[in-house]
Amino acid sequence: xxxxxxxxxxxxxxxxxxxxxxxxxxGYPTFTLAVALRGGKGGFGKLLKSQKNIGKKTDxxxxxxxxxxxxxxxxNQEEKLRKFKEQxxxxxxxxxxxxxxxxSSKPVAALDEKYTNQLxxxxxxxxxxxxxxxxxxxxxNTKPTSNAPKAKKLILFDDESISD
Numbered sequence: 001x002x003x004x005x006x007x008x009x010x011x012x013x014x015x016x017x018x019x020x021x022x023x024x025x026x027g028y029p030t031f032t033l034a035v036a037l038r039g040g041k042g043g044f045g046k047l048l049k050s051q052k053n054i055g056k057k058t059d060x061x062x063x064x065x066x067x068x069x070x071x072x073x074x075x076n077q078e079e080k081l082r083k084f085k086e087q088x089x090x091x092x093x094x095x096x097x098x099x100x101x102x103x104s105s106k107p108v109a110a111l112d113e114k115y116t117n118q119l120x121x122x123x124x125x126x127x128x129x130x131x132x133x134x135x136x137x138x139x140x141n142t143k144p145t146s147n148a149p150k151a152k153k154l155i156l157f158d159d160e161s162i163s164d
Contacts, residue, residue, distance in 0.1 A: 062073035
């Protein structure tokens, strides 16, 4: 019973809620000890975790240098310029091939002979027609008649003394 006395002694030192007798296992008494650890809301780990969202995350590495010592900004611009020149050469080749193929197979525009004769005849008689129309207008010296109906007078007052 020496163990049991020791249990009672430990229990009084630690407090009744921290030490519990679990029984005998293989002839030996077993105890469960629940000890509260001292500590606060968190230490250095919590500080690091809280600063994770505060720091700026950069995605612009143009001012950094590559293994040859050049700035990444310059290396990226050279790469873009090289790609642009390649694309420009391809486009120029396509335009050149289209121009050469279209120049060799240009259709010849041909107008109908009857139509061109009518245009020439109208052109010859244009001046004569205008001169004849001017002679006719000066010889008659009459006002041109119009078939448009005359506008009605607007009557504001029903008084006959004001009429014009």
